[in-house]
Amino acid sequence: MVTGVKKVVPISAMIGALLLTPVSWASTAPVTHLTEADAKVENLKVFSESPESTETQAAEPVAGVNALPLSDVADSIRREVPAATPLLYTDTLTNIYAEHQLKPLWTDEKARLSLENQLAEAALAGFQPQFTAWLNALAQPDLSPLARDMILTDAALGYLYYLDNVSTKGDKWLYGARPFTFAAVSAPSLARLNTAAHNGTLAAFTDTLLPANKMYQPMRKAMLAELADTAPWPEMVINRTLRPGESHESVGALREILHRFNLISANDMMSAGAAYDKTLVAAVKQFQLQHGLEADGVIGKQTREWLNKTPQMRAAIMAVNIQRLRITPDSQPTAILVNIPDFSLYFYVDNNLILESRTIVGRAERKTPIMSSALNNVVINPPWTVPPTMSRQDVVPRGRADPSYFSSRGYTIYNGWSNNASVVDPYSIDWSVITPSNFPYRITQAPGPSNSLGRYKFNMPNSEAIYLHDTPNHSLFNKNMRAISSGCVRVNKAKDLAAILLGDAGWNETRVDGALKAGSTRYVSIPNRIPVYLYYQTAWVNAENIPQYRADIYRYDDSSLKGIDKLTDITPFLIKS
Numbered sequence: 001m002v003t004g005v006k007k008v009v010p011i012s013a014m015i016g017a018l019l020l021t022p023v024s025w026a027s028t029a030p031v032t033h034l035t036e037a038d039a040k041v042e043n044l045k046v047f048s049e050s051p052e053s054t055e056t057q058a059a060e061p062v063a064g065v066n067a068l069p070l071s072d073v074a075d076s077i078r079r080e081v082p083a084a085t086p087l088l089y090t091d092t093l094t095n096i097y098a099e100h101q102l103k104p105l106w107t108d109e110k111a112r113l114s115l116e117n118q119l120a121e122a123a124l125a126g127f128q129p130q131f132t133a134w135l136n137a138l139a140q141p142d143l144s145p146l147a148r149d150m151i152l153t154d155a156a157l158g159y160l161y162y163l164d165n166v167s168t169k170g171d172k173w174l175y176g177a178r179p180f181t182f183a184a185v186s187a188p189s190l191a192r193l194n195t196a197a198h199n200g201t202l203a204a205f206t207d208t209l210l211p212a213n214k215m216y217q218p219m220r221k222a223m224l225a226e227l228a229d230t231a232p233w234p235e236m237v238i239n240r241t242l243r244p245g246e247s248h249e250s251v252g253a254l255r256e257i258l259h260r261f262n263l264i265s266a267n268d269m270m271s272a273g274a275a276y277d278k279t280l281v282a283a284v285k286q287f288q289l290q291h292g293l294e295a296d297g298v299i300g301k302q303t304r305e306w307l308n309k310t311p312q313m314r315a316a317i318m319a320v321n322i323q324r325l326r327i328t329p330d331s332q333p334t335a336i337l338v339n340i341p342d343f344s345l346y347f348y349v350d351n352n353l354i355l356e357s358r359t360i361v362g363r364a365e366r367k368t369p370i371m372s373s374a375l376n377n378v379v380i381n382p383p384w385t386v387p388p389t390m391s392r393q394d395v396v397p398r399g400r401a402d403p404s405y406f407s408s409r410g411y412t413i414y415n416g417w418s419n420n421a422s423v424v425d426p427y428s429i430d431w432s433v434i435t436p437s438n439f440p441y442r443i444t445q446a447p448g449p450s451n452s453l454g455r456y457k458f459n460m461p462n463s464e465a466i467y468l469h470d471t472p473n474h475s476l477f478n479k480n481m482r483a484i485s486s487g488c489v490r491v492n493k494a495k496d497l498a499a500i501l502l503g504d505a506g507w508n509e510t511r512v513d514g515a516l517k518a519g520s521t522r523y524v525s526i527p528n529r530i531p532v533y534l535y536y537q538t539a540w541v542n543a544e545n546i547p548q549y550r551a552d553i554y555r556y557d558d559s560s561l562k563g564i565d566k567l568t569d570i571t572p573f574l575i576k577s
Contacts, residue, residue, distance in 0.1 A: 066101065067098040067099050067101070068097075068098045068101055068102060069098070070094050070095070070098050073094050073097050073098040073102060074090070074094045076097070076102055076146075077090065077093060077094060077097065077150060080144055080146050080147040080150060081147050081150055081151060082140070082143075082147070085137045085140070085151060087150070087151070087154045088130070088154055088157070088158055088182055089153075089154050089157040089158070089185070092157055092184075092185065092190070093150060093153060093154060093157075096153060096193075096194060096197070097150065097153075099194065100197060100198075102146070104145060104146055104149040105149055105152075105153055105197045105202065106149050106152050106153070106202065108200070108202055108203050110203040111202035111203040111205070111206050112152065113575060114203065114206040114207065114575070115152065115155070115156055115159070115206045115209075116135070116138070116152070116573040117573060117574055117575040118159065118206070118209060118210065119131050119134060119135060119155055119159060119573065120135060120570045120571070120573035120574045121220070121223075121319055121322060121323070121574070122159070122162070122323060123135055123563060123566065123569075123570045124223075124315065124316055124319035124560075124563040124567070124570050124574075125174075125316070125319040125320040125322070125323045125559065125560060125563055126316060126319075126320065126559040126560045126561065126562035126563030126564070126566075127173060127174055127176075127179060127320065127323070127559040127562075128162070128173070128179045128180060129179060129562065129566075130158060130179070130182065131155075131158075131159075132563075132566045132569055132570060134151065134152075134154070134155035134158070135569055135570060135573055136569055137151045138151055138152060138155070138573075139569065139572070156193065157185050157190075157193075158182050159209070160185045160186075160189040160190070160193065160209075161182055161183060161184070161185050161186075161189075162180075162182075163189070163209060163326070164185065164186045164189055166323075166326050166327060167326070167327055170324070170326060170327035171327070171370045171371075174320065174323055174324050174327070174556075175370060175536060175554075175556040176556075176559075177558060177559070192205060193205065211322065211323075211325040211326050213325035213326075213328055213330045214330055215325055215328075215330065215540060215541065216322060216325055218541035218545060219318055219321065219322050219325070219539070219540060219541050220322060221541075222318055222541050222547040223315045223318040223319055223322065224315075224574070224576060224577075226311040226312070226314045226315035226318065227311065227312070227315045227567075227571060227574070228576075229260065229311040230311075233257075233308075233310040233311065234252075234253035234256045234257055235253060235308050236250040236253050236254055236257070236299070236304050236307050236308055237250050237253070238250045238299075238304065241298060241299065241300045241301075242276055242298070242299040242304075243276070243297075243298050243299075244276055244278070244281045244297050244298070245275075245276065245277075246275075246276050247273075247274040247275045247276065248274055248276065249274055251273070251274045251275065251276055251280070252274070254276070254280060254284075254299075254307065255268065255269045255270075255271065255280065256269055257307050258280065258283045258284070258287065261283075261287060263283035263286055263287060264279060264280070264283045268280075276299075281297040282297075284297050284299060284303065285297050287303070287306070287307070288303055290546060290547065290548055290549065291303075291306045291548075291549050291550070291551075292341075292342060292343075292480075292548070292549070292550040292551065293306070293480060294480045302551070306549070312564050312567055313560075313561075313564060314539075314547075314549065316560035316561070316563040316564045316567075317538060317539045317549065317552075317557055317560050318539045318547070319560065319563060320557055320559060320560045320563075321537055321538060321539040321540065324535075324536070324537060328535065328537070332348075332531060332533075333348065333349075333350050333351045334348060334349050334350060334530065334531065335347075335348055335530065335531040335532070335533060336348075336375065336468075336530055336531070336532045336533070337532075337533050337535070338359060338361075338368075338468075338489055338532070338533065338534045338535070339535060339536070339537050339550075340361050340368050340370070340534060340535065340536045340553070340554075341483075341536060341537070341538050341550040341551060341552065341553050341554075342537070342550050343358055343359050343360065343361060343482040343483075344356065344357070344358065344359060345357045345358075345359050345468075345489070345491055345493075345497075347497065347500070347530075354500065355493060355496055355497060355500060356493075357491050357492045357493035357494075357496070357497070358477045358482070358492040358493075359482065359489050359490060359491055359492065360471070360476060360477065360482045360483075360484055360485050360489070360490035361482065361483050361485055361489055361553075362483065362485050362486060362487040362488070363483050363484050363485065363486075364483065364553060364554055364555075366389075366485070366486045366487045367487065367554050368466065368485070368487050368488070368489060368534060369464045369466060369487070369534065370534060370535060370536050371462055371464060371466065371534050372531065372532065372533045372534070373460035373461055373462045373466075373531075373532050374460055374461075374529035374530060374531050374532060375458050375459065375460050375468075375501065375526055375529060375530040375532055376459060376460060376461065376525065376526055376529050377458075377459050377523055377524055377525045377526055378456060378457070378458055378459075378498055378501050378502055378505075378523075378524045378526065379456065379457040379458075379459060379521065379522070379523055379524075380455065380456060380498070380502075380512070380515045380516060380521065380522040380524065381447035381448070381451075381455060381515065381516065381518075381519055381520060381521045381522065382447060382451065382453045382455075382456070382457035382469070382521060383444055383445065383446060383447050383451070383521055384444065384445040384451055384452050384453050385442065385443070385444050386411070386442075386443040386444070386445065387465065387486070389486075390486055391436075391439060391443050392436045392437060392439060393436070394486075395409075395411065395443055396435075396436040396439045396443075397436050399411070399426055400431050400434075400435070400436065403426035403427050403429075403431075406426045406443075407426075409445065409450075410445050410446050410448065410450060410451065411443050411444070411445055412443070412444050412445075412446065413425075413426055413429075413441045413442070413443055414441060414442040414443075414444065415440075415441060415442075416441075416442065417442050421442065424441055429441075447519060447520070447521050448519065449472055450472050451472065452471070452472070453469040453470060453471070454469060454470025454471045454472050454490075454494060455470050455494070455495070455498075455516055456469065456470040456494045456495065456497070456498040457469045457470070458491075458494075458497065458498075458501070460532050464487070466487060466488055466489070466534070467488055467489075468488070468489045468490075468491050468494075468497075468532070469488060469489070469490060469491065469494065470490070470491065470494035470495070470498075471490045471494075474492060476490075477492040481551070481553075483553045489534065498512070499512065501524075501526055501530070502524055504526065504527060504528065505524050505525065505526060505527055507524065536554070536556060537550075538550045538551070538552050538556075538557055
């Protein structure tokens with residue numbers, strides 16, 4: 001049992017920023033950059049019946065004794081569905097409607113509305129334009145009831161393919177710029193759909209397709225509230241920082257924005273004058289807290305950009321984060337959770353929060369990956385081997401300009417990567433020949449208080465060489481924007497985290513202090529591995545039911561802009577309650 005509990009907060013009370021990410025992130029799925037129009041054409045290729053097709057269909061319903069001839073059903077599908085509406089799963093549809101004797105499947109209005117709503121939520125997230133294409137097809141006014149039913153079944157099959165695979169491929173699909181390519185639905189999912197259609201239980205079946213995460217309903221409610229705000233959004237037009245007590249003509253727009261966020265009263269909104277007064281400053285501070293900004297009341301570029309985001313933009317951001325709930329387990333009693341864009345770490349033991357800390361994560365060009373692992377040891381006084389990328393881009397250019405840089409930072413150069421490699425004097429290197437791109441040596445940094453990893457390193461097996469660690473420069477945690485590392489996660493309260501984990505391994509404070517003073521490196525195994533989840537959530541609803549938004553530091557939310565472009569096609573299919 002992990003010891004060292006400092007405070008007890010139920011895990012259910014710390015939601016949103018504390019959401020977990022999936023255990024498995026591996027994916028070799030092909031991705032294709034598609035426009036909405038191209039998506040239809042490209043997706044059809046997946047289901048080509050030609051011998052050259054590399055995709056195989058999942059097992060499909062076998063036509064029973066009462067089934068219609070497949071050729072007749074195929075002809076009916078071609079007649080019913082307009083040629084301008086290509087179907088992705090024609091062969092599968094043929095089998096299904098042969099089995100059902102060309103009778104509509106979606107006669108239960110609750111089932112139909114539920115599926116259409118889920119398709120609309122996925123479409124609003126913007127990561128796959130085909131979801132919007134299906135909604136557009138369903139909205140055609142001249143469709144026959146059977147044609148509309150067939151299109152909805154085609155969409156259901158595509159949606160099932162997405163749900164079948166999002167748990168293992170979601171780190172690509174929900175965080176990438178290119179939409180995935182549809183492929184065959186799994187046999188179990190196809191069987192579940194067919195059984196539900198036969199038994200008249202499609203409404204119950206579609207309910208099972210909703211995100212199981214407890215954050216789904218609060219986030220959906222927040223998304224719908226944003227979509228309900230359809231009045232023109234005021235814009236703060238100001239090209240400078242606005243400080244408390246100053247005046248500007250855009251303060252009128254600020255008043256309306258804050259009122260629509262329920263941060264000031266209607267009377268305060270109607271107040272005349274261009275002064276940025278105390279009432280507005282207090283409201284702006286609340287607004288800043290909701291957006292992960294420094295709550296200083298100063299309206300700079302970041303605060304202004306968030307104030308100017310329309311409700312539709314916020315709804316789309318919430319929508320893509322709703323889909324991310326599908327790869328976000330929320331029932332892990334003991335775990336270390338790091339929400340990358342929130343720059344936060346939370347450590348739960350038996351559903352109780354025992355440590356929270358600020359973090360520093362990778363900058364945009366050296367992103368901290370979305371991943372999961374488990375801590376297996378703590379390193380006291382860790383040495384540091386500089387990764388090759390950092391050697392080439394950071395250390396070697398400085399050392400090449402001034403070889404004394406290596407010794408001033410405690411670096412040692414070795415002529416190889418083996419344990420018996422020899423030390424190389426940086427002054428003996430011919431820097432006219434050796435460049436950052438062809439640098440053949442290994443660079444290490446000795447343990448100590450100035451070591452880049454600080455006094456503690458927390459190892460967890462993974463292919464990305466990512467770990468948690470301390471830092472000698474804790475002043476950086478005072479920054480609001482902390483995407484400044486080379487990929488690993490720096491922990492402000494690394495000492496507290498180490499004390500908890502080392503205490504579980506039988507180390508008391510005196511023993512830890514002695515090891516730190518001795519200066520030698522100690523590797524301490526953790527008796528119970530602690531799951532670690534590095535995840536990326538830019539919108540959620542907190543325990544006080546207040547929507548939270550964070551800066552999209554890696555531009556993973558860009559797909560949501562595509563959902564906004566098609567908003568008028570999507571919203572008619574959303575259930576508004």
